Amino acid sequence: MIRTHEAGSLRAEHAGQTVTLAGWVARRRDHGGVIFVDLRDASGIVQVVFREEDAHALRNEFCVKVTGEVRARPEGNDNPELATGAIEVAAAELAVLSEAAPLPLPVDDTITASDDLRLKYRYLDLRRSGPASALKLRSRANQIAREVLHARDFNEIETPTLTRSTPEGARDFLVPVRLQPGTWYALPQSPQLFKQLLMVAGMERYYQIARCYRDEDFRADRQPEFTQLDIEMSFVTQEDIIELGEELVSKLWGELAGYEVQLPIPRLTWTDAMNRYGSDKPDLRYGVELTELTSYLDGTEFRVFAGAIAAGGYVGAVVMPGGASQTRKELDGWQDWAKARGARGLAYVTLDASTGEPKGPVAKNLSEAHLSGLADAVGAKPGDAVFFAASAERREAQELLGAARIEIAKRAGLIDESAWAFCWVVDAPMFEKTSSDDGQESGWTAVHHPFTSPNEEWEGKFEEAPNKALAYAYDIVVNGNEIGGGSVRIHRGDVQKRVFDLLGITPEEAEDKFGFLLEAFKYGPPPHAGIALGWDRTCMLLSGNESIREVIAFPKTRGGYDPLTTAPTPITAQQRTEAGIDAKPKAAAAPGTDGVAAPVLPS
């Protein structure tokens, strides 16, 4: 080792020892006859004192080695801000291991640079303690997950990242195959099918910290490649997976957030979550629940509401405490907010702070009876504002109110930023209607994925009311963020076939898309279930960050661009030819001939 100690580890008890340190010049304070250098390595910072001129030439971020004696600081010179603040190192020898050019961004915990600059010089950005600690936290989170899972006899198994596309879902990233020009691998959106095959293989307990790829647009919590803690178990029920999920979050939050998760974590059904919070991932740090007014407002002459009610839809409301004191401009701002989400607007009534009298443009359209009972119906007090949404589509109106609920909490300052509110959302619907581009309803699609099992109640009859059928599917939610989700899988061929039939997937299509899984399921598949935790998002929350970029070593910008490597890049004509990008795939060759792999065909 080049050094004998780590800079941040030195304490008063080291006084008198001669140590050799290696690290970077975090800061230099040159007083002429005495020069102080804050020496930083991964463990922290210690002050080194030089009496010799040679330290004069040191500059920020030079990489240096220093030998000297640890000693207590002179009386009154302690620095309580530093863990090593009671001592300093009196330098006897200095070696410059490498010099640093003037920095393109400051390596300083107190100053932030713009995102693209930080990413271009991510290796400098990560010398700062904040960004570095986020990655270290993630490392520890990985370790905690592995400890929990290995204690339960899980196997960590790697699955391919060059594979064929997972059916349905997001757009795939594609990789050309040189050996079979014109054919393509897909990068996996998740190891879903492989982990189910591992259950057929009798592995029983599988996990993987798995990289996944989806070619969709970015968000603060979305990158094109991301990581899941992916878990699958055989011979278990939904309860077993939920119990495991609770141990994981309990250990993670206990150690990394210093928060004791109260177990069991409360559960909401998907329908309750939508009815009460207008979201399938409700933020339970505050109340502000939705109220359905479909029956209350029955018979109203206000066309917006009457139309929704007549169409068998939904009218509901959410209350903004103190919202009546908003200016006209702020209230108008809600209309723009609603329109930005694709809604026509957000009807509102304000209740006069002293009299409780309903006011606002919508109030004129409601009958005396409807107005007088409104405050009680929605639980509003004088001084509050009541926002309404109405639609023939229940879910659409509820989601608008749910989004309004979140916005209300932000604007009214109702969010306790220090709180952690966990819940499971269970009993998710199996199917939802699909509509083609012309708006015509065209059939059903799986809400989760087509291998999700109906629950016991619906297993025999989901075809009778696909819109009401419930699945053994569950999401774990914290503070309005979905951090994981999973389901019990179908393991019976007859049930799977009925699901495919409902989804309009013909046997030929099913064969073409995932024949290999159906083939496997012919050989005694065990009942199995699993869950995947969105690992970037989980680590982001644990580290108190607002973007998953902070817990990814070398993230990409919004356009899929990596400012550091400048990927993606064009390829040469030769690469293009070699990769077979423009080649037409050969006409279907006879299986097993001419170097063409034989597909696995079920009999």
Place this chain on the structure above:
RNA sequence: GGUCCUGUGGAGCAGUUGGAGUGCUCGCCGCCCUGUCAAGGCGGAGGUCGCGGGUUCAAGUCCCGUCAGGACCGCCA
């Protein structure tokens, strides 16, 4: 695909009603300085105001386009 915000020496910002590239903090270079810790003092260098076009006597400032970064909607089982 859509809406919105941002772009000014190396970094972070300010820049008023359209009136000379003006200012602030940090960094950088040189000098001074023996107890600082975001050290201090003196001096200096460094900018095609993202790019292109337009309006104007005059544009960092107003308009149009475009590029880049960010937030959100669509999308993401």
